[in-house]
Amino acid sequence: MTKVKYYYDPETLSYRRIEPRKGKKIAAVFLFLVASFLFGSMGLVVLLNTNIVNTPRELSQQRELNNYKFQFDLLDKKMAQMESVLENIEDRDNNIYRLYFEANPIPEEQRQAGFGGINRYKSLEGFNNSKVVIDATKRLEKLQKRMVVQSKSLDEITGLAKEKEKLLAAIPAIQPVTNKDLTRMASGYGWRSDPFTKARKMHWGMDFTAPRGTPVYATGDGVVKRADNNSSGYGEHIRIDHGFGYVSLYGHLSKYNVRKGQKVKRGDIIGFVGSTGRSQAPHLHYEIFKDGDRINPINFYYGSLTSDEFEAMLRVATQENQSLD
Structure with a gap:
């Protein structure tokens, strides 16, 4: 309900109604709208820079980031499993297979050696998660190199096994005359x-x-x-x-x-x-x-x-x- 304002007129010794000017009324409404817009914009900016309110695009990006994090955790576990299995194979290779076939064990330094030379990961630098990505890439490439070394070792063992089989077949190992024919x-x-x-x-x-x-x-x-x-x-x-x-x-x-x-x-x-x-x-x-x-x-x-x-x-x-x- 609109407030009605009065003023006292000393000449007539009575109260008269104040009639608001039309221009002033419009200016007041405009000022209210401008102030509301400014305060609303400031509030929206503040909300958008907090985790309280996210845009649909930000929500989509957050879901993608969560999915990448989940996939990375799975990759990390799989690499850990592969490293464990490969470590077991390397141990048997050095202490059983190569020992049996009289081959020198492969030094741990050779199996675990990284890649020297120029910076191979420069293209991965400059991102928010560059360190995580670079560490995972290094770990994966090191794992690949260990698998190559082990593969070559098994090829060598296969060759030695074939030679061992030939040796065992070649060595004179039976009596040249059977006991039933022997006086x-x-x-x-x-x-x-x-x-x-x-x-x-x-x-x-x-x-x-x-x-x-x-x-x-x-x-x-x-x-x-x-x-x-x-x-x-x-x-x-x-x-x-x-x-x-x-x-x-x-x-x-x-x-x-x-x-x-x-x-x-x-x-x-x-x-x-x-x-x-x-x-x-x-x-x-x-x-x-x-x-x-x-x-x-x-x-x-x-x-x-x-x-x-x-x-x-x-x-x-x-x-x-x-x-x-």
Whole structure:
């Protein structure tokens, strides 16, 4: 309700109504509107710069930021899991795989090495969360490099495993005459009495007594290096090159079942027992060479003898008796 104002007129000794001017009334209304607008604008600016009121765009951006933060936390957990798994693989690689295949462990400095040189992350600088982004990028690239190092190590281990498999197949590891065909193990490696001169001399192999024509088996994979009688004392004999520095020799054979240059597998029949060359009776003279030196064959029967059979052979082989060649 509009207030009515009066003033006292001393001439008429009465109160008269004040009639407001129209222009003044309009000015008052205008002033009110301007003041309201200014105070409203100031209030809106203050509210917009606080978390009380957000624009739709700000709300959308906030949702995106929350989503990025959630995704980053997931990425951080996944990288932690990958680092844990990779650390376990690296530990087994150094302490089991590389140890077993006699390869040097990969130094921790090489596995954990970063990237030197120029600033690789300059393009990521200047943002609000630059440090977080740069640290995550460094961590991810370091993880990738560790995976590359480990991958190359496993490739190397695979190659070593293949070589180890070849080595295990190549090493002479069985008895060249089976026990069912064997009459006896007549003489071992060491000083023995010569059957012809009766003098004491070094016997460089093992003599297996068996009937003439008994099969003789290759004791490891390899290639027939010789199959002839052109070596003094051995008569008809075979030499197999197994690789890795190993060569096996089979002497005094009656005939061959292989030829020079032929590839053989462990257990293949390569010839037959005889008494050719400097021999007193049918038997197989068996020798093993490693890097050109003769070594005791007694240590190479783990592939065909039980522990009891090996002990029995060892007792006979160590007796200083008379050889057959």
